[in-house]
Structures are given as C-alpha cells and as structure tokens.
Amino acid sequence: xxxxxxxxxxxxxxxxxxxxxxxxxxxxxxxxxxxxxxxxxxxxxxxxxxxxxxxxxxxxxxxxxxxxxxxxxxxxxxxxxxxxxxxxxxxxxxxxxxxxxxxxxxxxxxxxxxxxxxxxxxxxxxxxxxxxxxxxxxxxxxxxxxxxxxxxxxxxxxxxxxxxxxxxxxxxxxxxxxxxxxxxxxxxxxxxxxxxxxxxxxxxxxxxxxxxxxxxxxxxxxxxxxxxxxxxxxxxxxxxxxxxxxxxxxxxxxxxxxxxxxxxxxxxxxxxxxxxxxxxxxxxxxxxxxxxxxxxxxxxxxxxxxxxxxxxxxxxxxxxxxxxxxxxxxxxxxxxxxxxxxxxxxxxxxxxxxxxxxxxxxxxxxxxxxxxxxxxxxxxxxxxxxxxxxxxxxxxxxxxxxxxxxxxxxxxxxxxxxxxxxxxxxxxxxxxxxxxxxxxxxxxxxxxxxxxxxxxxxxxxxxxxxxxxxx
Numbered sequence: 199x200x201x202x203x204x205x206x207x208x209x210x211x212x213x214x215x216x217x218x219x220x221x222x223x224x225x226x227x228x229x230x231x232x233x234x235x236x237x238x239x240x241x242x243x244x245x246x247x248x249x250x251x252x253x254x255x256x257x258x259x260x261x262x263x264x265x266x267x268x269x270x271x272x273x274x275x276x277x278x279x280x281x282x283x284x285x286x287x288x289x290x291x292x293x294x295x296x297x298x299x300x301x302x303x304x305x306x307x308x309x310x311x312x313x314x315x316x317x318x319x320x321x322x323x324x325x326x327x328x329x330x331x332x333x334x335x336x337x338x339x340x341x342x343x344x345x346x347x348x349x350x351x352x353x354x355x356x357x358x359x360x361x362x363x364x365x366x367x368x369x370x371x372x373x374x375x376x377x378x379x380x381x382x383x384x385x386x387x388x389x390x391x392x393x394x395x396x397x398x399x400x401x402x403x404x405x406x407x408x409x410x411x412x413x414x415x416x417x418x419x420x421x422x423x424x425x426x427x428x429x430x431x432x433x434x435x436x437x438x439x440x441x442x443x444x445x446x447x448x449x450x451x452x453x454x455x456x457x458x459x460x461x462x463x464x465x466x467x468x469x470x471x472x473x474x475x476x477x478x479x480x481x482x483x484x485x486x487x488x489x490x491x492x493x494x495x496x497x498x499x500x501x502x503x504x505x506x507x508x509x510x511x512x513x514x515x516x517x518x519x520x521x522x523x524x525x526x527x528x529x530x531x532x533x534x535x536x537x538x539x540x541x542x543x544x545x546x547x548x549x550x551x552x553x554x555x556x557x558x559x560x561x562x563x564x565x566x567x568x569x570x571x572x573x574x575x576x577x578x579x580x581x582x583x584x585x586x587x588x589x590x591x592x593x594x595x596x597x598x599x600x601x602x603x604x605x606x607x608x609x610x611x612x613x614x615x616x617x618x619x620x621x622x623x624x625x626x627x628x629x630x631x632x633x634x635x636x637x638x639x640x641x642x643x644x645x646x647x648x649x650x651x652x653x654x655x656x657x658x659x660x661x662x663x664x665x666x667x668x669x
Contacts, residue, residue: 203259204239207283210251215242226284227277229269234277234617237264242289246364246372246403249285253401253647254370256283260645263368265397267308267336272535273616275343275396279651285401287338293404296321301409302361302378307338307402311345314407324412326353329612330520341402344394346612348445348476351570353410355612357393362406365392368399368643378406391638396614397649399642413478416444417488418512421500422469426450427546428499429471433569434542435494436475441487445476446570450549453522453566460525463518466502473500473569474519476512522566530562530579534591538602539573539611551601552576559594561587573611600625620655 200218208216217240227236238261243249256263262282269276278284290308297303298321305314311325311332318325328347329335335345341363346355362376376382376389392399423429433446449457449472454465465472473495477487488505495503506512527533540548549565552574556563567575576598580591599609599622609619609626624632636654639646650656 201238201259203255203261206255207239207241207252210255211241211243211248215248216240217242226266226286229271229274229276234274234279235281237278237284238281240284240286242286244290246366249366249401249403250370250372252283252285252370253366253368256647257369257645260647262650263401263647264649265338265342265401267339268310268334270331270335271339271343271616272537272613273343273610273618275614275616275649275652276339277617279617279656282647287336287401296323296409297378298323300378301411303407303409305337305405305407307336307341307404309337311335311337311340318409319412321409322412323409325359325407325409327356327359330523337405337407338402341393341405342395342397343614344612346568346573348447348568350568350573350612351446352442352444352478357390359408360389360393360405361408363389363392363402364404365400365402368645368648372403376406380408394614396616396652398639398652399648401648413444415481415484416476416478416512417484418506418515419475419477419488419491419495420502420504420506420515421473421492421495422466422502423471423473423498423500424469425499426471426549429473429569430542430545430549432473432495432498432500433545435498436491437542437570439490439494441477441491441494443475443491443570444478445474446568447474447519447566448472448569449474449519449522449566450564452564453526456525456529456564457518457521460528461521463514463521465518469501471569474515475570476516519566526564526577526579530581532580532582534578534580534595535613536576536578536595536598537567537573537611537613538576538598538607538609539571540602540605540607542570542572544605544607545569545572545574547605548574548601548607551605552598555594555597555601558597559590561590561594563594568611571611572607596622615653617652617655620651620653623653623655 223236262280264278265285266276287307292309293306294317295304314325326349328349329345340356344356455467477484492503562579565576578591580587
C-alpha cells in the first residue's frame with residue numbers, strides 16, 4: 199500500500215508525473231559514480247508551481263526530497279540516502295533567453311550547460327564556466343554544486359556568474375534572490391549562499407547569469423615535462439610572468455598511455471606530465487603571449503613544445519585531454535574520481551603523496567586536472583565486486599583527502615562534498631565552522647527534508663562506489 203503522501207502527490211500533479219515502480223526506483227538509486235538507497239517515488243516537475251506543491255507536501259509529511267538533474271554528479275549529491283522523493287528536473291522545458299544589451303542570460307534549471315554556451319556565442323558573448331560534463335550536465339546541477347572547469351583559472355567558477363535566482367524553499371515558498379544588475383549589495387547575499395549548497399537549502403527553478411564578450415582569438419600551447427616538479431615550476435613561472443592563460447591543464451604519464459591505447463593521438467608516453475594551455479584575448483596579444491609561454495616551457499625543461507597552426511590542430515590537442523576519462527574508464531569497471539585541490543606551490547608535493555598512496559595501497563591511480571589552479575583529479579580504477587580491493591580504495595581516498603588538507607588545500611575544488619567527503623568536513627572547517635553551517639541548514643529547513651545525508655555526515659552512512667557508466 200502506498201503512503202498517503204504519494205496519493206496526494208498524484209492528486210495534485212497527476213498520475214503521469216509521479217512514479218513508484220520498482221524498476222524506476224532502481225534506476226534513480228544510482229548515478230554514473232555512486233549507488234545509494236532506493237527512493238519511494240520519482241516526481242517529474244516542469245514548473246515552479248509543481249516544485250512548490252511537492253515541497254509543501256513533503257514538508258508536511260516530513261519526506262526527504264533529493265533534487266536531480268542528469269545524474270552526472272561526482273560526490274553523490276543527487277543520490278537518495280534516506281529514500282523519499284527524487285525530484286526529477288529534466289522534464290522541465292528548456293529556456294535560454296539572452297539579453298545582449300545587459301550581458302545577461304535567463305535560464306531554466308533543465309538547460310544543458312552547453313546550450314547556454316551555444317546561445318551566448320550567437321551574440322558574440324561567452325558564459326565562462328565550462329565543466330567537462332557541459333554536454334550532459336544541467337545548469338541547475340552546476341548551480342547546486344558550484345561547478346568549475348578548465349577556464350576557472352582565468353574566469354572563476356559558476357558562483358562568479360550568478361546574478362539572481364528563483365528558489366523554492368523547503369517549506370514550498372517561492373522567493374527571488376539578487377537580480378539582473380552587476381552590482382547588488384542589498385542585504386545578505388542569499389544568491390551566493392544557495393549556489394554550491396548542494397540542494398540542502400532549496401530547489402533552484404531559474405537563474406540569471408552574467409555573460410562576458412567572447413575573446414576575439416585563442417591559441418593552444420602544449421609541452422611535456424620529465425618530472426611533475428618541472429611542470430609545476432613552469433606553471434608558477436608563467437603565472438608570475440604576467441601571462442594568465444584561460445586554461446592550463448595536465449595529464450600524467452598513466453593517462454597519456456591510456457589515451458594512446460584507447461584512441462591514439464600522438465601523445466608522448468615516456469614523460470611524467472603533459473601540460474596543455476590555452477591563451478585568449480586580442481589576436482596580437484595572444485600571439486605574443488603564446489611565443490612567450492613556449493619560451494618559458496622550453497627554458498624550464500619542457501620538451502615536445504608545440505603551437506598548433508590551425509584550429510583543427512588545436513581541437514585535436516584538446517581532444518586528447520577530453521579522451522582521458524573514457525580512456526581510463528575501460529581499464530577497470532569502477533572509477534572513483536576525486537578533486538583534491540592544493541596551492542599551486544604544493545602541486546609537486548601532492549603528486550609525490552599520490553605516488554606514495556598508489557604504492558602503499560597497491561591501487562591503479564591516475565592523475566589529471568587543472569594544473570593552473572591546483573585542482574587535481576586523482577582517479578582510482580578498481581572493481582566494486584572485489585571487496586578487498588574496494589577497502590583499499592576507501593583507505594586510499596581518505597589518505598588523499600588528508601594529504602590535501604595537510605598541504606593547505608581543500609577537500610573539493612569543484613565536485614562538492616555530497617556524501618563521499620562529508621566525514622572529513624570538520625577536518626577542514628573545524629567544529630565551529632561546521633556547527634554554523636548546520637545552524638543555517640536548521641533555520642532554512644527545520645524538518646530536514648532537503649537532500650538529507652549530504653554535506654553533513656550521518657553516523658553509519660556509507661555511499662557505495664558504483665560501476666562506472668560512460669555517458
């Protein structure tokens with residue numbers, strides 16, 4: 199027999215919008231990286247009024263609600279921990295309205311990030327945040343997790359481009375934060391509070407985002423280094439020379455080898471690090487900076503230093519970087535992707551620590567990421583069916599977190615806390631810091647229905663790594 203709240207949801211929203219079959223519940227209990235508990239219902243919402251109705255009913259009956267986009271999260275934020283309702287936002291009609299005169303765009307939560315990019319470019323504008331999942335992740339999910347991406351080095355992350363939001367509170371009330379102006383210091387900045395709150399404070403139903411003029415030109419530079427320390431020094435020297443690339447990525451030797459086995463791109467496989475940078479701006483400036491950057495790379499030990507002469511050559515270089523995830527995914531069936539971030543000066547030390555962790559726990563660990571801002575992506579490849587290996591992986595992940603914190607870094611540069619990192623939150627923020635966050639959560643959501651089990655660790659809670667699903 200279905201619970202009373204399910205019956206009420208069907209009465210309010212219609213039978214077609216509320217699903218409770220075992221098959222569908224199984225589908226929504228996991229995403230591409232994690233496996234959680236079974237929800238009791240999946241509710242499709244297509245407008246703000248529907249979200250409001252769902253939350254009012256859920257709050258009345260104290261039913262947990264987990265908002266979900268495309269299921270591309272990498273910290274477990276969209277996985278139900280306590281059952282309840284999955285709020286599926288993907289049926290929402292896509293809406294992207296650009297106002298070129300004000301350099302802003304209004305979006306619905308279901309819009310893919312790549313659609314925002316494409317629409318902005320039609321007006322010669324750019325929406326800078328560019329998570330690697332932009333072709334499959336929704337802007338609503340990006341807002342909830344404060345997504346980053348390669349361009350974060352020069353342009354910042356999602357929160358830096360959010361001017362205003364429409365949000366449904368846990369009690370089902372609709373409110374607006376911020377507005378459409380670049381400057382806005384009216385009251386406490388609730389917009390920044392909600393962006394990156396991982397769905398524990400409410401549901402974002404629309405957003406106004408800031409755009410910038412699209413740079414007139416861009417140029418890629420690639421270099422390989424025999425040691426990670428040399429690569430780190432080249433990055434530091436570049437950034438202190440007055441050159442600020444839009445992107446500065448790297449892949450380690452194991453990643454390069456995986457790509458060459460998966461889909462050969464001509465990458466060198468006998469070096470410890472390959473650095474890939476992109477400069478953008480005025481054509482003459484970009485040309486001068488690309489030459490200067492190449493010189494820095496060569497002077498500091500870079501080999502295979504290359505500047506592509508055509509757009510196609512540049513696209514192929516970046517294709518190699520994008521192929522890393524699918525290439526390493528075929529090595530073993532399960533992939534744990536982390537985003538420990540350290541100060542740039544500590545990158546070599548963090549890489550040494552990761553090497554020690556790899557040997558200590560006898561695991562398959564590869565590293566790539568955003569070298570320019572210290573945002574590393576250690577990926578552990580394993581088999582979830584091998585319990586002994588999985589235990590070693592979990593111990594290794596804990597040591598990765600501890601190493602990042604000891605080096606003055608942070609648990610997450612862009613993936614969020616979710617459930618995976620929740621047990622370590624107090625190590626970084628301290629007891630008082632976590633307590634103040636919990637007070638905010640309690641004030642906003644007294645019945646604790648919004649995405650419970652995320653950010654703040656539930657005693658006994660355990661999120662299981664799930665078989666990797668390539669999208």
